[in-house]
Amino acid sequence: MAWLSLVLFLPWFVLLGTLYWLFPRQPRGPSRRLFDGVALVLAFALSILAMLWGHHLGGVQSDAGPIWRQVLAVLYAYGAFLAVMVAAILLRGPLLARCSTKAASKPAAGSP
Known part of the structure; x- marks a missing residue:
């Protein structure tokens, strides 16, 4: 019964994850796809761990009351997912900007 909260919130997690993946549209290079993919997998994994922890604490x-287990599991899962997504949004710009400036400052293979 601990997985009920994940089943109920999975469509919302998919919607938020899709919006995170699609926006902003540019620049979209391999480093951004890697960063976004890792952030989404980490958010989902930590959400599952927080859900199980909240269900246990409840x-x-x-x-x-008996419903408290499900309420706490949902709150912990949603909080963990949002925490990772907010951290990823705040870190994505500066980290990818730094990666792109390093790549732009490297000399081309054929240049002297």
Whole structure:
């Protein structure tokens, strides 16, 4: 039953991940695709771990109701996914700009 929160939030994660992948449209080089792919896989993996952790914590609290496990699992999963996505958005610009300036400053293969 711990996986219910992931099943319910999977369409929303797909929508947010698609928007992250598609925008901004330019520049889109191999380094950006690699960075975005790693960020999306990391966000999904950490979301699963946070969901399992939240489900476990919800079951440990004896004074909480039975629905609390699912609520906590959803909150933790969504929070982890958004945390990774926000960090990736904030880091993507500076990191890829630095990579592109390094690539632009390298001399071409045939130039003296």
